[in-house]
Amino acid sequence: MNEQPSGVRGDPAPRDEAWFDALFTDHARAVHAYLARRAGRQDAEDLAADVFATAWRRRADVPEGHELPWLYRTAGFVLANHRRKQQPVPVEEVDDSDTSAEDPATVAIEDDAVSAALQTLSPRDRRILLLHAWEGLDGSELAEALGISRGGAAAALSRARSRLEAVWAERAGGHS
Template sequence: MRDEAWFDQLYRDHATAVYRYFLRRAPGGDAEDLTAEVLATAWRRRADVPAEAVLPWLYRTAGYVLANHRRKVVPVPVATVPDAPTDDGDPLLAALADDDARTALAALTERDRQILVLHAWEGLSGVELAEVLGISRGGADAALSRARSRLAAAWPD
């Protein structure tokens, strides 16, 4: 049953991951509000959240919430990778401070960045990546392979 206990468990299991998703993609001051919006959507649409793919569903919803948020605020160039705080000891956030990583990621398309970040930083498997992207598992594997190749080609020598 999708009651308050279900939502409390969803919150405990996934709120931090969703928050970090936004922290890596949006101005830090917006991450909490955006996370709350995703969680509120999960509560309102709890019947639509697949039991076997809760986190991918939340990431997909987060992508929509972030896109809507970006349309409401001052436009950010697509090539801009947000600065990330490095004071919390998260090596994934610290990687954004690396000039080579920022340069290579900025050279990629938004879709390639999304695929790489969901896989490498959010830890999504091929099946979960396919769920978030709304494509087949084979399509997700192929997209990840192409994105990795483009990243390697864009990496500064």
């Protein structure tokens, strides 16, 4: 019997620590950056640990060849749970230091014009555009991260792009 895990659900061969170590080595930085852009650097490490703990517990469900999109999807769930638990922070306790300069994606998203345009879109459109533009997902990876078919992901990305273009043109005075 083949001792290598095939990544197919129902495969009786368990994924071992070496598989997990490789998963972590290959994707920890991307998952951390994804979470840091959405939850802040102060929470990203703990949230990333939760994502990888889930990956270990559900290792049989992680699709071979689509590990990163699966991790992004899981990170989305972990982030949603985190946001539901958050307590308000008094304004005087908010850190005013600028930590965004090292990540161009963070700098772009904090640009007032880009941020304003993205905020007019639905949360789903924003998520699709950010997964594509900032996380580099396309095709089957985007579909896996969204939990939909590849065709559905392509259509959703196309619609989100069109809506963003329309908003951008309107804000730039390009409408009549």
